[in-house]
Amino acid sequence: MKMFLSFRKTLLGPTYGSPLEKIQILPAANTEDPQNRYLAYITKDKVGLQILPIDGNPHKSSAFICHPGGVTNLASSYDGCYVFTAGGNDGTVMKWEINLNALEAAVSLGGEDLIPFYNLLDGGRDGEFFRELEDYFYYAQLHSQGIDTMETRQVSTHIPLEEIPFVMRAMGFYPSEEKIEDILNEVKFSEYVETGKQVTNINLGDFIKLYINHRPAFGLSMKEIQNAFQVLGYATETGETIINREDLLQQLQCRGEHMTEEELAECFTTLLGRNPEGGRSELGTYDPSGTGLIKHCITQ
Numbered sequence: 001m002k003m004f005l006s007f008r009k010t011l012l013g014p015t016y017g018s019p020l021e022k023i024q025i026l027p028a029a030n031t032e033d034p035q036n037r038y039l040a041y042i043t044k045d046k047v048g049l050q051i052l053p054i055d056g057n058p059h060k061s062s063a064f065i066c067h068p069g070g071v072t073n074l075a076s077s078y079d080g081c082y083v084f085t086a087g088g089n090d091g092t093v094m095k096w097e098i099n100l101n102a103l104e105a106a107v108s109l110g111g112e113d114l115i116p117f118y119n120l121l122d123g124g125r126d127g128e129f130f131r132e133l134e135d136y137f138y139y140a141q142l143h144s145q146g147i148d149t150m151e152t153r154q155v156s157t158h159i160p161l162e163e164i165p166f167v168m169r170a171m172g173f174y175p176s177e178e179k180i181e182d183i184l185n186e187v188k189f190s191e192y193v194e195t196g197k198q199v200t201n202i203n204l205g206d207f208i209k210l211y212i213n214h215r216p217a218f219g220l221s222m223k224e225i226q227n228a229f230q231v232l233g234y235a236t237e238t239g240e241t242i243i244n245r246e247d248l249l250q251q252l253q254c255r256g257e258h259m260t261e262e263e264l265a266e267c268f269t270t271l272l273g274r275n276p277e278g279g280r281s282e283l284g285t286y287d288p289s290g291t292g293l294i295k296h297c298i299t300q
Helices: 100-109 128-145 161-170 177-188 204-214 222-232 245-254 261-271 293-299
Strands: 002-005 009-012 022-025 037-042 046-052 061-065 071-076 082-087 093-097 158-160 201-203
Touching: 009 177, 009 204, 022 071, 037 071, 046 071, 046 100, 128 158, 128 161, 128 204, 158 161, 161 177, 161 201, 161 204, 177 204, 201 204, 222 245, 245 261
Parallel strands: none
Antiparallel strands: 002 009, 022 037, 037 046, 046 061, 071 082, 082 093, 158 201
16 A cells, blocks of 8 residues: 655555555654654554654564454554554454564664665565666666767766656556656655755665655556456457457547557557657657558557
8 A cells, every 4th residue: 555644755554455444643652762653553454553754664564463354443542552453343342562672673673774675676686676677777877868979978876857757667667647747746855845955866775765665565466457458348259358449549548647649659669669769759640540650550
């Protein structure tokens, strides 16, 4: 699931099989340092704790099954030492003692800095996915400076914000244009309160955190794809569900966050390797009669 904090940042929250049903900030009376704050929450059948502030680190959260038949409510004691949960059909109330030391120990064992986030990538820090991410990240530097330029390259550990959507999509995450705007604004104004200045670039470590916090928590499942075909398509005589080509193009241009004919042609030419560097395509535009570029791309 995703948690939205003050409409300024999107962060990966606890993922324990269902969205959070209720959250409650624990009183600070039971901690030596009042700056250390904690969050109690319940899901469909679990109760858990989360260290604040949330940053996407999975080790900062833990949860246990409290009511297998479903939990309906949550409350904490006045001193924050106990959490109470109420079941549904079982008609029981459970009292849970909070052990913050155990939660802090789990965070320490999980590693510092980017180590917890590396582990959220397929294969971890030494995996193929991370090496591919590095390659795309540094290729984005070259792309921003111009692929065919003969000028001296300015080697950097950052890429411009404008390159973020391209690297995201290269790694298999395809945010909508509205989502991209939210992502860029999140980075752009991340330091504005403290410095009064906008951020114009991002380093690899911050990009990894941004990617992990914004990508779908559970990915895109085959069941979701099959459901899309059932909703948009129709069954053939053999029982196979398919989507008509004209209907698909119409849906892309007219429904949801619609695409223009030029954008549609650009996406297909890039997808098929005819426009490998991205940008505007010069190969043609969409022909609604089905005799132009789109028909050629789909049947190729």
